[in-house]
Amino acid sequence: MQRGNQSYRFIFSFFIVLLFCISCSQMKTYPIDFEQLGEDERIVIRFSHVVGENTPKGLAARQFAEIVKKRSNGYVEVQVFPNGYLYGDGEELKALSNGDVQIIAPATSKISTIVPEWSILDLPYAFNDESELHHYLTNSIGQELIEKLERKGFHTLAIWENGFKQISNRDYPIYEPNDLNTLKVRIMPSRFIERQFKMFNADPKIMDFNDLYSYLENRSVDAQENTLSNITSKNIHSIQKNLTISNHGYLGYVILVDRDFWRELPEEVQHIIEEALAEVNEWQWNLARKINQEKLSFLEACDCIDIYYLTDEEKQVWEDAFQPVYDYYVNRFGSKYIDALPKVEGGIDE
Numbered sequence: 001m002q003r004g005n006q007s008y009r010f011i012f013s014f015f016i017v018l019l020f021c022i023s024c025s026q027m028k029t030y031p032i033d034f035e036q037l038g039e040d041e042r043i044v045i046r047f048s049h050v051v052g053e054n055t056p057k058g059l060a061a062r063q064f065a066e067i068v069k070k071r072s073n074g075y076v077e078v079q080v081f082p083n084g085y086l087y088g089d090g091e092e093l094k095a096l097s098n099g100d101v102q103i104i105a106p107a108t109s110k111i112s113t114i115v116p117e118w119s120i121l122d123l124p125y126a127f128n129d130e131s132e133l134h135h136y137l138t139n140s141i142g143q144e145l146i147e148k149l150e151r152k153g154f155h156t157l158a159i160w161e162n163g164f165k166q167i168s169n170r171d172y173p174i175y176e177p178n179d180l181n182t183l184k185v186r187i188m189p190s191r192f193i194e195r196q197f198k199m200f201n202a203d204p205k206i207m208d209f210n211d212l213y214s215y216l217e218n219r220s221v222d223a224q225e226n227t228l229s230n231i232t233s234k235n236i237h238s239i240q241k242n243l244t245i246s247n248h249g250y251l252g253y254v255i256l257v258d259r260d261f262w263r264e265l266p267e268e269v270q271h272i273i274e275e276a277l278a279e280v281n282e283w284q285w286n287l288a289r290k291i292n293q294e295k296l297s298f299l300e301a302c303d304c305i306d307i308y309y310l311t312d313e314e315k316q317v318w319e320d321a322f323q324p325v326y327d328y329y330v331n332r333f334g335s336k337y338i339d340a341l342p343k344v345e346g347g348i349d350e
């Protein structure tokens with residue numbers, strides 16, 4: 001009888017040890033890779049933008065998503081939706097406020113629809129290059145602009161680049177502002193850009209970037225302004241005959257989140273996102289320059305569009321002709337934003 005008890009005890013202990021070993025071995029293989037968790041157990045951030053994947057913004061969004069995934073072991077997943085697939089120009093900001101997406105990257109011009117002072121960046125020939133602009137935005141005057149956005153409920157995470165805009169037209173080359181007379185020109189939603197074209201009796205049409213090709217094709221518009229990376233990414237050079245390298249206006253992006261969404265994120269997640277952006281930002285700026293240069297070489301070689309380069313004297317004529325838009329800006333917002341421009345005496349130095 002005692003012998004029987006002993007063998008039961010032995011078998012019982014054996015099973016306990018076996019169960020312990022099994023659970024230990026399972027603990028070792030438990031997923032530390034959060035990707036295996038369901039969407040409701042991870043943090044999923046939807047990043048919507050309106051351009052193609054092979055553009056400076058599209059490539060940077062993907063790179064940012066990769067870094068966030070790696071740094072968080074998959075706990076934070078940034079899902080990127082390019083080409084206005086989720087939301088077009090007029091819808092992005094609302095979708096962000098509603099929590100339908102968590103990150104957007106609208107052009108600074110589009111930001112002027114909610115904080116019109118941001119139009120300072122749209123003023124033609126306001127900045128000579130991107131570094132002047134970064135300096136302006138990181139200075140106290142630029143921080144005021146960013147603060148205004150914050151008060152509207154939008155938190156700025158970064159500024160990305162796409163360089164300067166050029167003008168293309170279907171039927172004839174644009175050499176001087178008066179060549180814009182009566183042309184229907186596609187523009188981004190910005191009252192200041194609209195004013196710039198109206199000044200020269202053009203007919204500016206605000207429309208979504210992703211509708212541009214078809215509107216040019218069906219001749220609803222004659223002309224458009226954009227960076228070379230955007231122009232080539234939508235094949236616009238194939239249906240426009242004339243391109244003027246004018247570098248007249250800036251195109252950059254504000255990487256935005258909803259302020260409340262941001263505040264509610266765990267601090268370590270905020271750090272991961274900020275560090276990932278810190279890693280991407282400068283790379284993105286250089287990439288934008290490189291892609292736009294490559295696109296210029298491509299267009300020069302393709303024999304598909306006639307390119308005209310404005311001379312420095314001609315640029316000066318354009319710049320002088322745009323002076324009334326500067327005056328209008330001062331009338332609406334006072335002179336402090338313009339006085340701080342690097343080109344103005346006493347403005348921000350690099």
Ligand code: LMR
Nearest residue numbers: 050051107188209226230
């Ligand atoms: C445009 O609408 O032309 C641009 O803002 C597109 C973009 O985001 O670069």
